[in-house]
Amino acid sequence: MSKFNVPDMSCGHCVAAIEKxxxxxxxxxxxxxxxxxxxxxxxxxxxxxxxxxxLDKEGYPNTLAG
Known part of the structure; x- marks a missing residue:
């Protein structure tokens, strides 16, 4: 399991876009x-x-958490 910090993720639309x-x-x-x-x-x-x-390509800059 990998955990990512995604500071621009703020709503259900963001979740759906990442899932897709x-x-x-x-x-x-x-x-x-x-x-x-x-x-x-x-x-x-x-x-x-x-x-x-x-995630980056989808428009969600991220960093690996812990």
């Missing part, structure tokens, strides 16, 4: 969002750098 982007490349990925903390946990076959790049 990840699902297009890994339909089996499991995502868990914390809008208040602006973090997303991702369990995926994709590597952390691949996930980070995917």
């Amino acid at each position: 982007a990840v699902a297009t490349v890994d339909a089996d990925a499991v995502l868990s969002f914390d809008l208040e903390a602006r973090t997303v946990d991702v369990s995926s076959r994709l590597s952390e750098p691949e996930l980070a790049e995917l």
Whole structure:
């Protein structure tokens, strides 16, 4: 499981956009969002750098959390 800080993630639309982007490349990925903390946990076959790049391309700059 990888955890990302996503400071620009603030609403349900953001969540849906991120879910859709990840699902297009890994339909089996499991995502868990914390809008208040602006973090997303991702369990995926994709590597952390691949996930980070995917979030960036979707318009959500991010950093790896802890």
